[in-house]
Amino acid sequence: MSDSPELPLFRDPLLVINLGLPSFAGDLRDQGVSVVDPAWAPPAAGDPKAIAALAELLSWPQSARERIREANREAARRIVAAQPLVLRVRPAHEVVPGMHRKLVLHAGPPVTWERMCGPMRGGVIGALMLEGLASTPQEAEKLASSGEIEFSPCHHHASVGPMAGIMTASMPVWVIENQTFGNRAYCTLNEGLGKVLRYGAFSEEVLTRLRWMRDELGPALDRALVARGPLDLRSIIAQALQMGDEGHNRNRAGTSLVLRAIGPALIESDLPRDAVAQIFRFFDGNDHFFLNLTMPACKSAVDPISDLPFSTVISTMARNGTDFGVRLASLPEQWFTAEASLVDGLYLPGFSAADAARDIGDSVITETAGIGGFAMAAAPAIVRFVGGRASDALAFTSRMYEITVAEHDTYQIPALDFRGAPTGIDVVRVVESGILPVINTGIAHKDPGVGMVGAGLVRPPMSCFRDALVAFVDRFAERARADT
Amino acid sequence: MSDSPELPLFRDPLLVINLGLPSFAGDLRDQGVSVVDPAWAPPAAGDPKAIAALAELLSWPQSARERIREANREAARRIVAAQPLVLRVRPAHEVVPGMHRKLVLHAGPPVTWERMCGPMRGGVIGALMLEGLASTPQEAEKLASSGEIEFSPCHHHASVGPMAGIMTASMPVWVIENQTFGNRAYCTLNEGLGKVLRYGAFSEEVLTRLRWMRDELGPALDRALVARGPLDLRSIIAQALQMGDEGHNRNRAGTSLVLRAIGPALIESDLPRDAVAQIFRFFDGNDHFFLNLTMPACKSAVDPISDLPFSTVISTMARNGTDFGVRLASLPEQWFTAEASLVDGLYLPGFSAADAARDIGDSVITETAGIGGFAMAAAPAIVRFVGGRASDALAFTSRMYEITVAEHDTYQIPALDFRGAPTGIDVVRVVESGILPVINTGIAHKDPGVGMVGAGLVRPPMSCFRDALVAFVDRFAERARADT
Numbered sequence: 001m002s003d004s005p006e007l008p009l010f011r012d013p014l015l016v017i018n019l020g021l022p023s024f025a026g027d028l029r030d031q032g033v034s035v036v037d038p039a040w041a042p043p044a045a046g047d048p049k050a051i052a053a054l055a056e057l058l059s060w061p062q063s064a065r066e067r068i069r070e071a072n073r074e075a076a077r078r079i080v081a082a083q084p085l086v087l088r089v090r091p092a093h094e095v096v097p098g099m100h101r102k103l104v105l106h107a108g109p110p111v112t113w114e115r116m117c118g119p120m121r122g123g124v125i126g127a128l129m130l131e132g133l134a135s136t137p138q139e140a141e142k143l144a145s146s147g148e149i150e151f152s153p154c155h156h157h158a159s160v161g162p163m164a165g166i167m168t169a170s171m172p173v174w175v176i177e178n179q180t181f182g183n184r185a186y187c188t189l190n191e192g193l194g195k196v197l198r199y200g201a202f203s204e205e206v207l208t209r210l211r212w213m214r215d216e217l218g219p220a221l222d223r224a225l226v227a228r229g230p231l232d233l234r235s236i237i238a239q240a241l242q243m244g245d246e247g248h249n250r251n252r253a254g255t256s257l258v259l260r261a262i263g264p265a266l267i268e269s270d271l272p273r274d275a276v277a278q279i280f281r282f283f284d285g286n287d288h289f290f291l292n293l294t295m296p297a298c299k300s301a302v303d304p305i306s307d308l309p310f311s312t313v314i315s316t317m318a319r320n321g322t323d324f325g326v327r328l329a330s331l332p333e334q335w336f337t338a339e340a341s342l343v344d345g346l347y348l349p350g351f352s353a354a355d356a357a358r359d360i361g362d363s364v365i366t367e368t369a370g371i372g373g374f375a376m377a378a379a380p381a382i383v384r385f386v387g388g389r390a391s392d393a394l395a396f397t398s399r400m401y402e403i404t405v406a407e408h409d410t411y412q413i414p415a416l417d418f419r420g421a422p423t424g425i426d427v428v429r430v431v432e433s434g435i436l437p438v439i440n441t442g443i444a445h446k447d448p449g450v451g452m453v454g455a456g457l458v459r460p461p462m463s464c465f466r467d468a469l470v471a472f473v474d475r476f477a478e479r480a481r482a483d484t
Numbered sequence: 485m486s487d488s489p490e491l492p493l494f495r496d497p498l499l500v501i502n503l504g505l506p507s508f509a510g511d512l513r514d515q516g517v518s519v520v521d522p523a524w525a526p527p528a529a530g531d532p533k534a535i536a537a538l539a540e541l542l543s544w545p546q547s548a549r550e551r552i553r554e555a556n557r558e559a560a561r562r563i564v565a566a567q568p569l570v571l572r573v574r575p576a577h578e579v580v581p582g583m584h585r586k587l588v589l590h591a592g593p594p595v596t597w598e599r600m601c602g603p604m605r606g607g608v609i610g611a612l613m614l615e616g617l618a619s620t621p622q623e624a625e626k627l628a629s630s631g632e633i634e635f636s637p638c639h640h641h642a643s644v645g646p647m648a649g650i651m652t653a654s655m656p657v658w659v660i661e662n663q664t665f666g667n668r669a670y671c672t673l674n675e676g677l678g679k680v681l682r683y684g685a686f687s688e689e690v691l692t693r694l695r696w697m698r699d700e701l702g703p704a705l706d707r708a709l710v711a712r713g714p715l716d717l718r719s720i721i722a723q724a725l726q727m728g729d730e731g732h733n734r735n736r737a738g739t740s741l742v743l744r745a746i747g748p749a750l751i752e753s754d755l756p757r758d759a760v761a762q763i764f765r766f767f768d769g770n771d772h773f774f775l776n777l778t779m780p781a782c783k784s785a786v787d788p789i790s791d792l793p794f795s796t797v798i799s800t801m802a803r804n805g806t807d808f809g810v811r812l813a814s815l816p817e818q819w820f821t822a823e824a825s826l827v828d829g830l831y832l833p834g835f836s837a838a839d840a841a842r843d844i845g846d847s848v849i850t851e852t853a854g855i856g857g858f859a860m861a862a863a864p865a866i867v868r869f870v871g872g873r874a875s876d877a878l879a880f881t882s883r884m885y886e887i888t889v890a891e892h893d894t895y896q897i898p899a900l901d902f903r904g905a906p907t908g909i910d911v912v913r914v915v916e917s918g919i920l921p922v923i924n925t926g927i928a929h930k931d932p933g934v935g936m937v938g939a940g941l942v943r944p945p946m947s948c949f950r951d952a953l954v955a956f957v958d959r960f961a962e963r964a965r966a967d968t
Contacts, residue, residue: 239736242728242865243727243728243736243737244726244727244728244737244898252723252727253727253728253737253740256737256740256741256743256744257740259740259743259744259747260740260743260764260767260768261768263743263747263761263764263768264761264764264765264768265761267751267757267760267761267764268757268758268761273751273752273757274752276751277747277748277749277751277752280744280747280748280751281748283744284744284745284747284748380898380899380901380902381726381898384898384902389901390898390899390900390901390902391901414728414864414865414868414874415864415874415899416874417864417868417873417874417875418864418868418874
């Protein structure tokens with residue numbers, strides 16, 4: 001032992017926690033020093049605009065922050081209290097607010113014909129031909145770009161549409177009523193998978209099916225509903241979550257339960273027997289039939305939170321294949337958009353990521369209301385389908401509790417000991433944590449006229465959440481500061 | 485420090501692992517000594533007959549022990565390879581081997597009228613009245629005890645019956661064929677819950693339903709099956725396990741999928757529409773309809789292992805409400821029985837454990853083939869119903885891997901990352917480990933004429949497994965020793 005004085009720092013072995021650049025740790029490691037790299041990330045991934053908005057929020061008086069919490073509790077209370085019933089199936093022009101002959105509703109935030117992605121253009125072409133406004137795809141394209149056709153988001157008309165989400169006047173739509181608040185929501189009937197309008201296909205096969213849905217399936221379902229009375233979607237969704245569905249990409253249980261519920265009334269209707277049998281076969285051949293019921297159920301559940309001042313809960317997420325858009329409960333008129341993401345998915349034989357359109361559709365309304373990807377733990381078969389494990393499904397759902405404000409009292413997840421689904425996405429938590437909503441989705445071909453090419457998971461762009469938060473802070477700062 | 489010599493045992497603090505009586509540990513703890521109690525139990529819970537049998541097995545030459553393993557692998561291979569199809573619905577007298585007008589088949593091992601429990605007597609009374617052999621319950625009881633009626637286990641006639649399991653000549657039965665081996669199995673149609681024959685009820689309501697099943701439901705299902713072709717039960721059971729069913733106490737998904745599959749053919753049949761609608765309502769009102777298909781599917785899967793010399797795999801578990809019985813693949817003619825257990829369950833309003841019959845029914849064929857309680861992890865809703873947690877369901881299934889010889893390649897459990905269901909119960913492992921098969925079940929009232937009073941979990945008596953093992957060792961010892 002030496003007698004010379006020595007500082008402990010230079011005498012003892014170093015154990016370093018590196019909060020700096022990774023290269024600092026590398027230099028130390030080269031010298032044989034033990035270095036720990038904490039899994040720390042700055043709030044909002046260091047985005048200066050986001051950090052400024054978060055700092056502004058933190059500077060608000062306690063009373064204003066309590067107003068936000070109270071508004072968010074109210075948002076969650078309303079979403080969870082929703083009691084969606086299926087009342088009827090009627091032609092869109094009869095029931096959808098503002099629908100007219102030259103209006104084409106589409107998925108996602110507003111978009112012009114010029115900016116529309118391939119599958120949405122394909123859907124528009126098919127719909128204009130279905131409506132008799134064009135007789136060839138070329139005529140339809142010309143009409144679509146002429147300015148004579150009005151385009152508007154489904155979401156602006158109390159509606160939602162999967163994938164391209166095209167809805168026109170003659171299409172039969174589910175009429176959903178949220179009994180708790182009296183509001184209604186609408187959605188077309190599901191066409192099945194493969195070559196279908198919502199994936200941008202418009203061949204004769206597609207149009208023939210749509211005509212059959214308009215002339216036979218829609219009226220038959222309507223008569224059955226009138227005969228049996230309304231269907232309780234809250235109960236059916238709750239059951240389906242206990243049967244391996246998550247209500248977005250997996251709907252086998254829900255489809256089965258709806259068929260059981262309306263089967264007797266369909267059989268007792270005055271339809272020819274072969275027509276009834278055809279409807280049953282169509283149901284049995286399309287496990288996604290129920291998707292077009294979970295979507296308006298969720299739309300009807302979330303719409304009552306529109307215009308809740310001070311709430312940071314997200315009232316809409318939707319994509320048009322070009323943009324991903326978000327709206328907040330407290331800023332219902334404003335869309336916050338960013339380029340739609342590419343989907344991380346598996347492809348049907350013969351297709352690859354090079355064929356894929358960007359993320360598209362209003363079906364993310366399911367995640368907005370707490371099911372779909374948020375309830376993935378209820379449907380591990382989906383994760384397995386894309387190469388994951390059941391534990392991944394648990395992890396997806398578990399993370400979503402970190403960005404939501406409530407747990408649903410009726411939509412429960414068996415594998416989490418019947419914990420309620422994570423419900424009510426708080427844009428503050430999304431931006432602060434950097435945790436993006438997890439979304440299940442299908443993948444359309446990027447060109448019009450092709451159809452479905454795959455399915456997978458997608459994370460939306462963070463910037464639209466950040467922009468929503470920034471706008472929220474701008475909009476309410478004055479009232480918040482006056483609140484002391 | 486003292487200089488006197490000291491043994492470390494008396495100098496250092498003691499840390500004791502107590503392998504002796506619990507009281508030893510108590511004495512030490514009183515003196516402030518740390519004591520660890522290992523969770524050790526003697527093999528076969530110390531049962532001398534079981535230990536002798538296990539010791540005898542261990543003394544067999546390596547070649548004989550390899551013969552056992554090979555026979556068990558073959559048993560598992562056959563069970564897993566089964567491809568049960570639903571072919572038809574026919575009256576029992578047409579298809580069930582040995583069926584005649586004065587034969588009453590019942591659940592479980594053989595039992596005389598004198599030893600029959602209440603609900604089984606109730607089922608016999610109802611069946612004799614249904615067959616027109618008696619016109620009052622009193623007449624039926626007199627006839628049943630007269631010696632004129634032959635009683636025989638369903639299992640002796642390629643059949644299985646839930647609860648009392650009563651099958652008589654005119655009853656319509658599912659005709660299941662295991663395509664892999666060509667053998668058939670039979671089961672009556674499920675009557676629903678509550679006041680039903682299989683729970684011992686025989687009121688006019690019960691008989692009226694049975695007549696409708698005989699005269700309308702059975703023939704209608706048969707015509708639909710002929711029209712559409714056979715139903716693939718292997719596929720439907722596999723799907724149902726991914727939809728929250730375990731195939732014994734929860735069958736909502738399976739019931740829905742069967743209805744989807746045969747719906748169109750039923751609708752296109754020449755039955756009156758209101759009759760078809762009545763059938764749909766009956767299905768929709770009875771989520772246990774599928775139980776009477778999983779049972780014969782499992783029976784058809786397990787029957788091909790009968791008569792596999794040297795196999796210690798269990799080929800039958802069944803209860804008649806008086807005895808629990810077990811058979812082995814290598815001793816197919818012999819039943820090993822013990823008093824049936826009481827069920828640990830929840831009761832319908834107005835009933836309690838004091839009303840309960842003992843464990844009854846052939847439905848434990850589902851556990852024998854690897855589903856039911858063995859696949860509980862697929863159906864956490866059941867555990868929750870009896871007050872448990874999803875993790876309990878995982879634990880039940882996980883333990884069953886310790887007493888089974890294989891994992892099913894098609895019946896998979898989502899929550900266990902799609903691990904195959906634990907299949908093929910090895911009586912050696914049951915006796916050695918003391919782990920009893922976990923069984924889901926309904927509970928009948930102990931008196932004839934009442935019906936269902938609850939549902940729950942039950943563990944069979946260990947002694948019948950021990951007796952089966954002892955008999956196995958006796959039977960094969962000579963050949964085993966000659967095998968060197």
